[in-house]
Amino acid sequence: MLNPISLAFKKAKLEKRAALLTYTVAGDSSKKQSLDILNSISKNADILELGIPHNTPVADGSQIQTSAYRAIKNGIKMNDIFKIVKDFKKYNKSKPIILMGYFNMIFQYGEHKFLNKCNSSGVNGLIVVDLPWPENKNFAKKCKKKSIYFIQLLSPTTTKQRLKKIIRDSHPMNYFISMLSTTGGKLKVSPNDILKNYTKIKKIDPKKEIVIGFGITEKTIGRLKSADGLVVGSAICKEISKSLKHRQNPVTNVSKLVKKLKNKIL
């Protein structure tokens, strides 16, 4: 059976559009609300990334940090995250879920136990921010055995030679970091230049799906829509923070935002 992530890309291609990937932090601002957000945005998002909050994130900007600290403060634990995924999958079996986080959380849970739990709760892919290639080779192999995609990150600083090696070892989906930045930075490179880099990467192996992330907002997403997929994270986390501040319902506001994002890439 094809991984739901690949099916989601296929579906988007049939509709001649980029896939929309969203990122929210598990447990932000509570376990229930986090699940409600996933349920409500799944209508418009093709693939859902769910962040494992960590309190020493070395690659996240202030928006995602705020969401992560909020979730941790509200008591989210690893097992709660798996429960959120499981509860979500009960009614959305085919909607792909990717967990994204830092390696220490997996390391402490135990790689083997973590992957088993991913499998039983319905996780389809993993992004581990601080486990680069070639350090991730063994872990990626273990993921493959469990039919979970290990998604490689590629950056503007990744050399051409390295790109080739990473893509050769990679699973069907990879993630291109648009610019030198932590998550949620202001887009300091023009969308055209980002697409130029994207095309270079895409040419190495056209069969592999490449999504672009970091710094993508409602304003910029339209100009990048020729990519296989686009990830919006910080803008969503910011919307949750803003809603809480104004005592509005984050679920409805985030839903509206995701719908707008979708419309921009149609």
Added chain:
Amino acid sequence: MKIKKKVPLIDQVNKLGFWGGKFGGNYVPETLKKPIEDLEILFNKLKNDKRFIAERDKYFMNWVGAPTRFIKLENLTNHIGGAQIWSKIVSDANGGAHKIYNATVHCLLAKRSGKKFIIGDTGAGYAGKMLSMAAKKFGLKCKIFMGAKDIARQQPNVKAMKKNGAEVIPVYSGSQTLVDAVSECMRFWVANCDTTAMCVGSTVGPAVFVRICGWSTSQISRELKVQLINEFGSIPKKLKLYNCVGGGSSSFGFWNEFMDFDKKQCEFIGVEAGGPAKSKKHAAPLTYGSKIGILHGAAQYVNQDLDGQIEETESISAGLDYPGISPLHCFLKDTKRARYTAVSDEDALIAYKTVTKFEKLRPSLEPSHAFSVAIKEAKKLSKDTIVVVNSCGDAYKDREIIKQRLGKKYVEPNQSCF
């Protein structure tokens, strides 16, 4: 797991940068892979380059001020009545602490790589102060990341950084101490690694930073070895080297040249920060058996909860207030080459009082932790045992804390009885 003889400990890493196959490594975002690799290539070349070493030595000698003194603490020795207590006064170094060695080397490397900006983290403020000094000396623009809590408690060093022209960036996330400063500094590097060099303030972080820092602070033991031979004719038969351990840069530098000696002849004692006596929080992952985990790019023993969230630490000493510990020290602990113990805030203050009462020496709160253990153990040791404590920082930066905890008379200079 075994230490190899005749190979510098900083070079006893495998291909992926692990000591003993499990400590250290490079757990970093993809974006940093290239700048780290570039730095590795540069450092591996220069650390064996005679001209570069000569340049380093020139600055260490003429600007940092080498060697720092090695003195006998006669009054303290007489008062304790056991082993001979000596001290290596590393706080003599320009700027008042050992952090100057690492800062100087990082600036020299940054110049070689053509970078115009340098960033660094700081806890007690020494790493930041020294980096700001070195950056000024070598014409680099400098930003220092410092936890808001540390900014409040280490004002003299903050003022010094600003005076040297560095921008001090307060970090408000998490516990607002060193751990968050290092994270924020790494995040800034992720976004600016094309123009900016990063200096990690201790023997922590991705493997190359551990190695550069250890290589730099080893100046301390190079000097001490010569000084011991000058004083005793050879390396003493019973030598004990006491050093405080936070990230582990001064202790590693204090021990490195003695690595190949048998530990029966030359014992290493690392003293971690036990925190307030009544608190469960501490900054002593080695002493209290914290589990191995990943922090700031490296696998190490680290204070964390069951899930893997890094735990907040507590210590009177900002320089030791770090939940992790250098992979080098994890390696030294597991190979049993060094012994580690912890001292409470209160005991460090008592040691500070004792040392300043008997000697014209004002160790900062960090080395006061080491003095505490050295004094306790020296009592039970024979007179031919040479105890050496690395006095790696000066208490000037701690004057507010000392005034608050011990009273004003302990902060005035020359308050010793002699």
